[in-house]
Amino acid sequence: MVRCGRHGDHNASSPPGSLTKVDALRLLGRPQRIIIGLASSVTDPSAVVAATATVFPTRPSDSTPGAERRTDIVKRLLLVNGPNLNLLGTREPQIYGHETLADVVALAERVAAEEGLEIRAVQSNHEGMLIDAIHEAREDCAGIVINPGGLTHTSVVLRDALAGVGLPIAEVHLSNVHAREEFRHHSFVSGIASCVIAGAGIQGYEFAIRRLARVMGETPTPA
């Protein structure tokens, strides 16, 4: 489970001295990899094959007084980057460019701020982590920008999660997947996306955020 900037998910059953997921997130001052699963019931961490995710702190910081109430007035987008996108900058730069994942998040936050939106960014190489983050977006996000990486072409469960939360979806690919290998031509996500952007590099995230801002403006959120 991945969450930033929300109250109410402190796990009352956590052993004394253990680090809850929320506690961990509150310690975030910069992007950090976190271990998921230690908070609730694990007493022997060595027995755990823990999933990990990189959670980028929400701006303004979670410690901002009244941050919980901001969910009433500030719309938030979940920015999801799937497997291997943590390697951006060094991974096949001739295909994916030289910008890093941190550059993507910084761009997304800047563009979102211009649109009056906040960003919660998560990247994971673990499908279940991504699905948990998508489920949680139901509670406090108004849309999802997702680059599912290779899961685009393989994952029914990711598509089901995205469809299940009922939020507007923008699908982004750095590369033009349609000009690449045939197995990249099919996306399980595109059929439920409001828009699909491929081949624009990291600018694709900007287009996606601006498009979702427009779509969300056209469809007022029920009170």
Ligand SMILES: O=C1C[C@@](O)(C(=O)O)C[C@@H](O)[C@@H]1O
């Ligand atoms: O990991 C990725 C990145 C990608 O989603 C892109 O951004 O171009 C394209 C996918 O085919 C690939 O598996």
